[in-house]
Amino acid sequence: MDWDKLRIFHAVADAGSLTAAGDRLHLSQSAVSRQIRALEESLNTTLFHRHARGLILTEQGELLFDATKSMNKRLEAASARIRDSEEEVFGELRVTTTIGFGTLWLAPRLVKLYETYPELKIDLMLEERVLDLPMREADVAIRMKEPSQADLIRKRLMSVHMRLFASRDYLASMPPVKELSDLRNLRLVCQNPNSAQVSASASLTQHLLSYDLPSLLTVNNYFGVLQAVKNHLGVGVLPDYVVEDFPELVRVLPDVESAEVPVFLAYPEELRQSKRVAAFRDFVQEEIIAHRRKLRDKEVA
The missing domain is CATH 3.40.190.10 (Periplasmic binding protein-like II)
Structure with missing residues (x-):
């Protein structure tokens, strides 16, 4: 199957229109349309229902889109690993945690991480929904329970009451x-x-x-x-x-x-060597140690 046609199909399915996909891919609408028609002919099926408001995936199109989404996430993971320098920490890191922990504890402390690694680009995703790390919905998660997904590296950070x-x-x-x-x-x-x-x-x-x-x-x-x-x-x-x-x-x-509420940090096994993940993990662990020290000092005082 032609990888270039799959890339164009994925962009069209994601954008919902030929024009928007063309803008994203820097291709003309007619060029995008030709590639979609050629892909449909090679598969002997219809991938989109076409109407005035845009494009809607057919059942066959949904199946192919699920496959290209999975492929895209795997390619992003591979790209992230390739981009990781042996000595530098830079680039995007997608971190997910709960709204409470993210707003009250994590976000106020990130200034220290940026002071050390100013070229990091952190995408902080705060929601109660558990994102799928192996499917690359996020790179790192801080969760209020031990993760149950397979192929994750996990470390218990602390307990909360x-x-x-x-x-x-x-x-x-x-x-x-x-x-x-x-x-x-x-x-x-x-x-x-x-x-x-x-x-x-x-x-x-x-x-x-x-x-x-x-x-x-x-x-x-x-x-x-x-x-x-x-x-x-x-x-x-x-x-x-x-x-x-x-x-x-x-x-x-x-x-x-x-x-007791256990707090865990987790990330996919495939990001074990990621310098960005290691930098974030070490930063959180250091902040947890400092947090515990301050609480002990407060109790003594």
Whole structure:
């Protein structure tokens, strides 16, 4: 099968039109159309339904597009490995993690990584959906559970607990909180129980909501919970690592916390020799060590 025709087919299927694919490939619309017709003739099938609004893949076209997407991701992985210099760290690195960890812990620390490797181009993808690393949806993942996919190199970074925090001003304006039942006198700020989150957090939230709280604010991510708590809206359910970066928050009910949440860093086996991945992995590990040291110092103080 002609690789050049497959490349053009993939661009057309991805863009949904001959014109857009031509612009991407620096080819005329007629040249793209000729290549698609030639591919259809060689396969003796129709790959696209053509109509005024653009192109829609046929069932046969969908099958071929699935194959070219897989091929494209494998080629990107090979290209990434080839581009990795033996001594330099540069180029694109796609990192995925949760919205909470990415916004509250990782993103604020990336300045140190860029200071060391200014030619890195990090694409930070923050979402609760678990991206497929072997299929190259991302290069590196930081996940709140051990990855189950095969052919991944994984390293446990740390453990997280969900705890209760509030601002000093909010606590000063409300009745004292000495036990869980006292939460009925305050406002709870937490993730919506139906939103995507680790099971330990969902279990703690469900337990707190069982107290039939009169005032409640739910948000679909921890960044929103943090902003509400910082602005004195209530007692929030937040990961314990916020203590280091937001010292204005006070822990409420120190005996209340979620089960342990393990944090893992993972990347595909095929990127074992990648200098970009190694640089990011080492940076995160160093920041974790510094994070633990600061928490120990805070506890001693």
